[in-house]
Amino acid sequence: MSKPEKITPMMQQFYEMKEKHQGSLLFFRMGDFYEMFGEDAVTASKILGIALTSREKDKENGMPMCGVPHHSYQAYLVKLLKAGLNVAICDQLEDPAQAKGIVKRGVTKVMTPGTVVDEAALPASDNNFFACIYKSDKNYRLAFADSSTGEIYLEPATEETVKDIIARYSPKETVRNFKVTDEADFSFFGTFSESLAQREVAEYYSVAALKSLGIDDNLFACPVYMAIRHLQRVMLDVKLLKPRLVTDDERVYLDSVASSTLELVKNSRDGGEENTLFSVLNHTQTTMGSRLLKKWLLNPLRNVENIRRRQEITEFFINRQDTADGLRNQLSEVYDVERIATRIGANRCNAKDLVWLKNSTKTFPIIKYMLESCDNPLIAEMAAGFDALDDLTGLIDGAIDDNPPMTLMDGGLIRAGYNAEVDELRDIKDNSKNILMKIEAREKSATGISTLRVKYNKVFGYYIEVSKGALDKVPYHYVRKQTIVNGERYIIPELKELEDKILNADSRLFALEYEIFTEIRLKIAENAQRIRNSASVAAELDVLLSFAKAAVKNNYVKPHVTDSDAIIIKDGRHPVVERNIRNGYVPNDVEMNTADSRLSIITGPNMAGKSTYLRMCALITMMAHTGSFVPAASAEIGLVDRIFTRVGASDNLAGGESTFMVEMVETSNILNNATEKSLLILDEIGRGTSTFDGVSIAWSIAEYIADKVKAKTLFATHYHEMTDIAMTNAGVKNLATQVLEHKGELIFMRKVIEGTADKSYGIHVAELAGLPKKVVKRSYEILKNLEKNELSPHGIVNTPRSGKDTGGVVQTMLVFDDHPVVDELRKLDLNSITPLMALNVLAAMKEKADKE
Numbered sequence: 001m002s003k004p005e006k007i008t009p010m011m012q013q014f015y016e017m018k019e020k021h022q023g024s025l026l027f028f029r030m031g032d033f034y035e036m037f038g039e040d041a042v043t044a045s046k047i048l049g050i051a052l053t054s055r056e057k058d059k060e061n062g063m064p065m066c067g068v069p070h071h072s073y074q075a076y077l078v079k080l081l082k083a084g085l086n087v088a089i090c091d092q093l094e095d096p097a098q099a100k101g102i103v104k105r106g107v108t109k110v111m112t113p114g115t116v117v118d119e120a121a122l123p124a125s126d127n128n129f130f131a132c133i134y135k136s137d138k139n140y141r142l143a144f145a146d147s148s149t150g151e152i153y154l155e156p157a158t159e160e161t162v163k164d165i166i167a168r169y170s171p172k173e174t175v176r177n178f179k180v181t182d183e184a185d186f187s188f189f190g191t192f193s194e195s196l197a198q199r200e201v202a203e204y205y206s207v208a209a210l211k212s213l214g215i216d217d218n219l220f221a222c223p224v225y226m227a228i229r230h231l232q233r234v235m236l237d238v239k240l241l242k243p244r245l246v247t248d249d250e251r252v253y254l255d256s257v258a259s260s261t262l263e264l265v266k267n268s269r270d271g272g273e274e275n276t277l278f279s280v281l282n283h284t285q286t287t288m289g290s291r292l293l294k295k296w297l298l299n300p301l302r303n304v305e306n307i308r309r310r311q312e313i314t315e316f317f318i319n320r321q322d323t324a325d326g327l328r329n330q331l332s333e334v335y336d337v338e339r340i341a342t343r344i345g346a347n348r349c350n351a352k353d354l355v356w357l358k359n360s361t362k363t364f365p366i367i368k369y370m371l372e373s374c375d376n377p378l379i380a381e382m383a384a385g386f387d388a389l390d391d392l393t394g395l396i397d398g399a400i401d402d403n404p405p406m407t408l409m410d411g412g413l414i415r416a417g418y419n420a421e422v423d424e425l426r427d428i429k430d431n432s433k434n435i436l437m438k439i440e441a442r443e444k445s446a447t448g449i450s451t452l453r454v455k456y457n458k459v460f461g462y463y464i465e466v467s468k469g470a471l472d473k474v475p476y477h478y479v480r481k482q483t484i485v486n487g488e489r490y491i492i493p494e495l496k497e498l499e500d501k502i503l504n505a506d507s508r509l510f511a512l513e514y515e516i517f518t519e520i521r522l523k524i525a526e527n528a529q530r531i532r533n534s535a536s537v538a539a540e541l542d543v544l545l546s547f548a549k550a551a552v553k554n555n556y557v558k559p560h561v562t563d564s565d566a567i568i569i570k571d572g573r574h575p576v577v578e579r580n581i582r583n584g585y586v587p588n589d590v591e592m593n594t595a596d597s598r599l600s601i602i603t604g605p606n607m608a609g610k611s612t613y614l615r616m617c618a619l620i621t622m623m624a625h626t627g628s629f630v631p632a633a634s635a636e637i638g639l640v641d642r643i644f645t646r647v648g649a650s651d652n653l654a655g656g657e658s659t660f661m662v663e664m665v666e667t668s669n670i671l672n673n674a675t676e677k678s679l680l681i682l683d684e685i686g687r688g689t690s691t692f693d694g695v696s697i698a699w700s701i702a703e704y705i706a707d708k709v710k711a712k713t714l715f716a717t718h719y720h721e722m723t724d725i726a727m728t729n730a731g732v733k734n735l736a737t738q739v740l741e742h743k744g745e746l747i748f749m750r751k752v753i754e755g756t757a758d759k760s761y762g763i764h765v766a767e768l769a770g771l772p773k774k775v776v777k778r779s780y781e782i783l784k785n786l787e788k789n790e791l792s793p794h795g796i797v798n799t800p801r802s803g804k805d806t807g808g809v810v811q812t813m814l815v816f817d818d819h820p821v822v823d824e825l826r827k828l829d830l831n832s833i834t835p836l837m838a839l840n841v842l843a844a845m846k847e848k849a850d851k852e
Contacts, residue, residue, distance in 0.1 A: 009102045011037075017090050017107055023186060024086035024110055027077075031096070033067035034089070041066045047083050048076050071407065077111060078121040086112045086186070110234040112186065114173035115147045117236065117348050119339065122148055125273075125290035131171035132189075132230065133162075134222035135178050143223030143243065144169040145231075149338045150241040150345075150532070152227060154220050160669070167256035168298055175230050177222070186233075189226050194218065197225035204228055205242065215245050238346045241532070252300040252625050253642040257666055261645040261681075262618055263576070264297045277619060280575045281628060283549035285331035288338050288535055289542025296543060300625030302639055307561050309378055310544060310627025315558055316376045317548035318629075323374060324545055330367050331542050334360040337535040344521055345528045351404035351413045351517060354524065357531070358396035364388040364534060371541075386537040387530050399520050411506075413513045422516070425501065425509040432502045436462070439495065449473050454495070462499040463489045547628045554578070556629035559620070564638040565676070566593040567621060567712060571633035574616040575623070578631060586750035587633070590617045592712040594676050597733050599706045601723055602716040603757035604737030607768070609750040610716040611647065613737070614681045617714055618643055621679055640712070641677040644670040646685060660688030664697075671704060680705065680713040687718070695719040706732050723756040820848065 007015070010030075014037060018026050025044055027034035036044050041064040045052040054062035068076040080087050089111065093104040111121075114130025122128050132143040140157040142165060157165050166174075179188045198221040202209055210221050224243055231238055260268065265278045273279050278297055284290045301307050317324040335356040343349035344357075364386070371383035401415045414422050428435065440454040449470040456462050460481055466474055467487040478490035501508075524531075550556065554575070571587035578585045586609070591597060602610050620630045624637040646666050667685060674680055685701055686694030699722055705713050706729045715722075726732040736757040738749035763779045824845060833841070 013102065013105055014090075017088070017105065021088040021107060021110065024088040024112075025080060026088050026090055026107075027068075027073065028090045029070060029092045029105060030067075032070055034070050034073050035065055035067040037063055037065050043085070044076075044080065047085075048079055050076075074118060074120050077118075081111060081113050081116055081121050084113055086110060108235065112173055112234055114171060115231060115234050115236050117148045117238070117339065117343050117346060119336070119343075119353075122339065124287045124336070126170070126294065127151070127291055129169045129171040130227075130230065131166055131169065131174040132223040132226040133166075133174060133176045133178075134219065134226065135176070136219060136222075139219075141217070141219045141223050142166070143220070143227050144171060145227040145240060147231060147236055147238045148342055150238060150342050152224065152240045152243045154215065154223070154243050154245045156217070156247070160673075161255075164255040164257075168254070168259065175226050177226070186230065189229070192222075192225070194222055197221040200225050200228065204240075213242055215243065220245070236346060236348075238342055239528075246299070248641065250302055252302055252622065252640060254298065254300070254622075255644070255669070257669075258618075258643050258645045259298060261647045262615060262622065262643075264622075265294050275576055275580070277575060277623070280554070280579055281546060281550045281623075283328075283546040283553075284542045285328050285545075286334050286538065286542050287336045288334075288539035289331070289546065292539040293543045293546060296626045297622075300622050301627065302625065302641065304561055304563060304639065307625060307627050310547070311558055311561075311629070313376070313378050313382075313544045314547040314551065314627065314629060316374065316379065317545055318551055320374070321548075321552065323370060324548055327367060327370055327541065328545055328549075330363040330370070331538065331545070333363045334538055337361075337531060337538065341528045341531040341535065344531075345525045347521070347525075349521065350406055350408055351400055352406060354396050354400050354520070355402060355404065357524070358393055358400070361389040361393040361534075362397075364393075365390060367538070367541075382537055382541060385533060387534045389527075389530060389534060392524060392527055392531070395520060395523060399516065408514055408517065409510055411510045411513050413517045419512070419516060422509065422512055425505050425512065428498075428501050429505040429509055432505070435498065439498075447473050447475060455489075456499075460489065460491070461503070462495050463491050464495065465489050544627075551629035554631060556631055557634060559624040559630045559632070559635035559637045561624050561637050561639065564593075564636075565595075565712070566636060566638045567591075567617070567679070568634075568636040569617065569620055569630075569632050570635070572616050572620050572635070573631035574612050575619060575631045577612055577616075588613055588616065588750075588752045590620075590714075592617075592714075593638075594710050594712060594731070596731055598710055598731040599702060599713045599715060599725075599729075600733055600735050601702065601725060601756075602714060602735045602737070602752065603718070603720055603723060604752075605739060605748075605757070606762065608737035608739055608748045609752065610737055611683055612750075613752050614647065614683055614714050614716055618645065618679060618681045639677070640679045641675055642673070643679045643681070644674055645681040646670060647681065647683040663688045667701060671701070671709065674705075674709050674711045676710045678709075678711040680709075680711050680715075682713065683716045684718065685715070695721055698722060699725065702732075703729060706730070718762075720757065 014026070014028050017028065018040075025036060025040045027036065029035075041052060044050070045064075045066045048066075048068070050066050050068065052064050052066050054064060077087055087110070088107045089109050090105050091108045093106050096103050111118075112130075114128065116122060116128065127146045128148050129144045129146050132145065134141045134143075138159050140159075140162045142155045142157055142162070143152055144155070145152040153169070155165050173186065175186055175189050177189050177191070198210060198218055201221045201224045202212075205213060207213060210216075210218055220243070224240075227240065231240070254264075260266070263276045265273065265276055267273070267275050269275075273282075278294060281297075282290060282293055284293055301310075317327075337357060337360050340349065340353050340357050340360075343353055365388040368383055368386050368388045371379055371386060374380070374383075399415055399418045401413060404413045405411075411426075416423060416426070436454050440452065443454075443464065444450060444452050447470075449466055451467045451470055453465045454462065455465050463481055464478065465484075465487060466489075471488060474488070474490065478492060480488055481491050482489040567590060569588075569590040572590055573585055573587050588609075590613075592600065602613065604610055620632060620635060621637055621640060622643060623630045624635065625640070630637075646663065663685070667682075670680060670682075682701075686696075686698035688694070689697070698717055698719055702715055702722060702725055705711060705715075706725070710731070723734045726734050734754065734756045735752050736755045738751040738753050739757070740747040740749060763776060766779065767776045824841070828841065
């Protein structure tokens with residue numbers, strides 16, 4: 001932002017602040033408003049929908065400006081953060097009434113989309129991560145920190161996996177040690193040494209080395225250091241929790257394609273939660289629980305013992321629904337304690353946060369008692385780690401008013417009866433007139449002066465006025481202050497002391513209440529870890545109760561999770577589709593293993609249920625790995641290491657990738673990274689190119705999976721030719737969607753059975769979709785001729801034109817690569833064959849061709 005040659009001292013102050021925070025809009029406090037100037041004002045006015053004015057009389061050529069009220073700036077701040085902007089808050093650092101010259105100002109905090117902790121600016125059921133990306137050669141070390149909860153997760157990555165890992169966390173902003181733009185923002189961190197990072201991180205966590213945190217790779221100190229420094233430079237005093245290293249050994253790897261295809265937490269229509277697996281399973285009562293549920297869905301477990309622990313607790317609550325309902329009722333009173341604890345520790349909370357914390361912890365003794373009453377050792381472990389926090393509840397309940405204001409400097413924070421001085425000042429502030437009237441009445445009675453009055457003026461303050469006729473009754477302790485025409489004015493020590501209290505009651509009261517509040521906040525902050533521990537248990541309990549509720553409501557069963565390589569599902573159902581068409585859903589079986597049924601080729605028409613079948617298998621497998629019960633009559637699920645999907649058509653035109661290129665890139669990723677322990681869901685591979693290219697690619701991929709990768713795979717296709725793979729490759733079987741034809745109409749049975757489909761019924765589906773009858777009729781004519789292989793004298797398919805014009809033909813070359821006659825031709829040795837032999841071979845071929 002360019003600075004004019006002549007500016008006022010205040011605007012000089014503005015430009016100095018702006019120079020230090022070039023990547024942020026500057027909220028510049030001026031009286032009751034936060035003002036924005038120049039380019040900041042133009043940008044903010046458009047986003048906020050507020051009027052743009054000017055500091056100068058010349059509105060057109062003057063500096064643009066706009067402002068928002070300081071007492072309600074949060075709502076405007078939220079809009080700017082959601083627009084992806086950073087905002088630096090420049091406050092007045094002294095009372096303008098006491099200032100000598102220009103008021104001192106300074107930036108007190110910088111708000112960014114990834115580091116905001118204010119409740120109104122945060123997504124309730126999602127974490128608010130910022131990513132720190134440290135690149136060393138072609139390897140990456142990633143840290144994902146949520147400043148609103150203090151969580152920080154570490155993940156290693158390569159050039160191939162870094163985008164998928166970042167996508168899983170959906171960070172609101174990123175910090176890198178390598179430049180990708182020249183913009184003046186927080187994206188580029190700058191250079192630093194790895195040894196410095198290790199020292200700083202060790203000091204931050206008060207450990208001797210990174211190994212003390214359970215992390216052997218010292219390079220992870222770099223992104224953690226970047227996260228710590230990023231919080232410092234946005235002036236956010238959040239203490240990050242101990243970092244957790246996340247590896248593929250402990251979770252099922254889901255790339256961004258799989259989580260999107262399966263619509264785990266976001267639907268493909270508008271990116272919302274409707275019609276997702278999360279929406280089906282989410283019966284959580286707290287925002288902490290809903291966030292944790294999403295984490296579990298995006299990071300399924302690979303440890304049988306941990307999975308079974310979740311299953312057993314869920315099963316207990318299914319069998320004890322009264323207890324489960326009682327716990328849900330208590331949890332429904334619990335606020336977002338994780339984020340409240342963080343705001344308290346960062347000195348970013350208000351009195352309402354403390355009230356919300358108290359209202360939450362009031363339920364904790366009941367929750368703890370109910371957990372202890374459960375006859376289950378796993379739940380007993382949860383109860384042991386759940387602190388009821390009675391002392392904190394009592395502290396807040398005794399000190400903080402039940403309905404305090406959002407602001408901290410305007411009083412109304414402290415409960416009546418907690419502090420005697422606060423009560424006195426509040427009484428003086430609210431009842432000063434009555435107090436003065438009581439003093440006046442008392443003095444009249446004591447002196448017998450009926451004309452005595454207690455009055456006030458700016459020169460003398462409060463005083464007692466006595467008329468001339470009663471001066472002989474004035475007590476000796478009255479101190480004469482002024483003689484007036486009709487009498488005398490006096491002061492007494494009590495009145496002078498009261499005067500000081502009355503005149504300064506507001507400022508003293510507000511300052512004292514804030515002082516007491518900060519003392520209480522500090523005491524709470526010292527117990528932040530206790531609060532977080534209980535919040536963690538409450539969130540886990542909430543998710544497990546949610547699993548139990550979903551299981552009862554939707555008739556789910558407990559899957560038997562094993563270390564085997566088998567997936568056996570009886571009467572499986574797609575959890576989301578089932579909810580939308582509860583009546584008439586047709587369940588299906590799945591049976592897969594790496595020995596004799598690792599690859600299933602599934603054929604059948606569109607709309608017959610192939611895609612639903614594929615997703616159903618993947619979702620049930622994934623749900624089992626989260627510890628959830630599943631929609632089936634029974635299920636045995638062997639642990640998988642990864643779930644890959646290649647479903648649907650999409651492109652990346654901006655990146656120069658066509659639909660088919662995207663399809664091949666995703667398929668290549670699967671073939672290069674899948675293992676025997678993986679589950680692959682492939683739908684219509686090869687459909688993005690010509691028929692013969694497509695079937696060739698699909699066939700080759702299927703063979704490669706069956707022979708080399710050997711992963712459990714469901715492969716849906718319209719290429720019926722591929723069903724022959726089962727005859728030549730071990731471990732391959734054919735499945736088909738059952739379709740009945742009745743009087744020319746198709747009946748989709750939605751059942752997947754062993755066998756093959758001999759038709760695609762594509763034209764019939766097109767007819768159902770509403771294509772004009774003429775188009776449908778013509779499609780059947782062309783199909784009939786193609787299926788008959790009608791040839792012209794030149795070996796060209798005769799495709800008669802529609803209508804009256806039948807004189808010409810559309811000639812399409814036929815390719816017979818898979819015809820037995822072609823195979824025999826290839827075997828002929830033309831150099832050794834005689835004319836007679838050639839005639840005999842030709843006659844035999846013609847006879848065979850006629851039969852075909």
